[in-house]
Amino acid sequence: MSDETVLDSSVPTVELPEAIRERDASTCARLISEMPAGDAAHVLSGLSDSERSDLLGLLDAETSAQVLEHLPEPQVLGAVESLSPAIAARIIEELPSDAQADLIATLDAEDAEAILTEISAEEAGEIRRMAAYAPDTAGGLMVSEFLRFPRDWTVRQVIEDLGEHAEEYADYDIQYAYVVDDLGGLVGVLRMRDLLLSRRADAIASRMIEAPISVADEMPLDELEALFDEHRFFGFPVVDERGQLVGVVHRTAVENALAESAESDFRRSQGIIGGEELRSMPLRVRSGRRLAWLSVNIVLNVVAASVIAMHQDTLEAVIALAVFLPIISDMSGCSGNQAVAVSMREMTLGVTRPGDFLRVLRKELSVGAVNGLVLGALIGTLALIWKGNIALGLVVGAALMVNTVVAVGIGGCVPLVLKKFKKDPALASGPILTTVTDMCGFFLVLTLAALALPYLIGV
């Protein structure tokens, strides 16, 4: 019985492609609506590109919009590009305003224009306006679905309006309504709880909170994060430079953008930098994007290894050193990466700023000294035991010790410096760190060995 249940839950995977092939619109719609939440992304993204565009051709616009919301961004782009502009336009109309703007902003300018001409001029203008904002700003994160009422309305008018537009407002956050003057300028915020407790004849202007906190449409993500940390509000009204109310940015959108940015930091630290990759993309794209990064990296590696080439005679005299070169390079990289991670975290929390350079350096050098001593002693002892040569132990131990201090110093400070110059710390810290620590590590081992050469011969 339990086996059957397991089989049942995986049935849609098999049935959906079949229903698409048979162009059975109602079965497709049923399978999608019955799909467990956790399965939708797996099943829908597992379809081939042509199956996915056929599916969107079969479904009504609303269900198609739901399908798009389950797909990762690159697949959404592919699917929308494969549709006729008219059909794509109907589907996009069903998306929430922030998703509309994100999608239009990511499409080719030509595709975007073709779709926008199929949408009413007013709505298209709205989408264009939203799509023009940079993604990680209040404007890029805000929605245009929110309650907005003229300042001279009464509570009764608001309640009647809510009843008349119940359908349209279904997805709105109605915790707050925003009160505007004749020119669309923000003048107050009306809490739904206060509305509820008011008499119907009251003017909303008498119940609203005047001069509410609003954010500029250009406010960047980190300032939004600080603001939401300070206030427990669910959202802030967004105004443009003329003080016009243009949208509402919700706490959820900010948290979501922060999660995206943390994930993207992780990916970039792992060498995924040419754009997000899905294994469903063509081999050419996947391979090309990864190579773009690897080819930079191989140059840096060759530069670092050239230090070894320059000291080849020392290495030839003391071949055992070759065993320790990769160890010292890797261990220093690890120590430095730890310092990078702590700096990135402290900057995210706001407890460290790019200007705190000296404090970070001081704190890292002390940790580096302790850890360098421990690791250097470990590797030095190991070398001593292996070859029974004190000089070898001293050379590799001292090299790892000094290089650990160098690595944590660089690892701690590089993210601050990059941030100061508005470069991306997650992207550039790693390569800078490992190239410098590799070169420095190789140089230390081989130079110290050259100095101690008389004591090392025969190892």
Added chain:
Amino acid sequence: MSDETVLDSSVPTVELPEAIRERDASTCARLISEMPAGDAAHVLSGLSDSERSDLLGLLDAETSAQVLEHLPEPQVLGAVESLSPAIAARIIEELPSDAQADLIATLDAEDAEAILTEISAEEAGEIRRMAAYAPDTAGGLMVSEFLRFPRDWTVRQVIEDLGEHAEEYADYDIQYAYVVDDLGGLVGVLRMRDLLLSRRADAIASRMIEAPISVADEMPLDELEALFDEHRFFGFPVVDERGQLVGVVHRTAVENALAESAESDFRRSQGIIGGEELRSMPLRVRSGRRLAWLSVNIVLNVVAASVIAMHQDTLEAVIALAVFLPIISDMSGCSGNQAVAVSMREMTLGVTRPGDFLRVLRKELSVGAVNGLVLGALIGTLALIWKGNIALGLVVGAALMVNTVVAVGIGGCVPLVLKKFKKDPALASGPILTTVTDMCGFFLVLTLAALALPYLIGV
């Protein structure tokens, strides 16, 4: 003028420690309330431990709670532990229920008990109940601040209740109210908009949505994410195994937990694994936690490097190989890390599952073959040009090519396998990957070189 403005904004940093030293409670409170949102974390976490506990002793409980909400977790723990249980209890009472539970769950059992005995039995029981849930479950993420009304109430009773408890409900999300039976079982959801449009004499049971979607208190984060992806709701009611309504989990809490988890993945991939580090912690703690990871890593490194030691005679004969060993080790590590990042991302998006092992392997091997060919050709050509020896070029080129395929295969699959066995992919993928690819890379270079030795002598 502009210089002065800059100076002004940094004044609190200097003044706050002074006000604390002078035990000037009102200046402290003023400085904190006037502090710009973005500065609070930097200034408050920059205080010494004793300044921070003195500050909390001076402030009223509500302001102290605000201070705690600006601090990173380790500093919150330190500050609370330094206070008397009675004062800590007053401050904790001012925190939202999820923050209360998180804090109590993280404190030493003894400290937690001492504080809980200073809180009313009812509230302490509630905190204990919340603190018992695992952090990344519906129970651990939910709040107990939500509107809950008996099913036999009328709209008028609800509206009167909202008026009477306006203060208490100030931080509540009032988008929805939950309707319960006599035993506390969830029977319906009442949307505030519907309440607003109802007549006061209506029974709320006639306006509520019956049998609403609820989540089990044990539901893990990834299922919550899928559910919030599927539905546009702002929150779901949480029920225990008896169907009792125990809390509400908001979209914001889920997004926030996802951001935390992505950041923690990043930190662990960088070798911060013994617990989060702040540079304000004592040197002993910072150094010890980093060493815990580094000492595992040095063992893995020594194991990998032992492959070099075993082929020392080959290396001695062809010393130029020593230059290529670190390059091949590092490049393979990079290629493998890219595959790790793509697997982690695809699992987060739900498009790949642990069972998709073969598909991932197939996709990775094709990328690995292409990228291995390109990188192998690059490094092989470089070796050929450097030493004018074709055999050397073939050996290092072939080694990097094969090892790239190995690395992406392992990098792509290891996260899936770890996830299948409920291990943390962000933590263990890196070390497994680099140890295996280092060993394999060293082995390939030196074994191929041994086979081609007659053609390599003199390089």
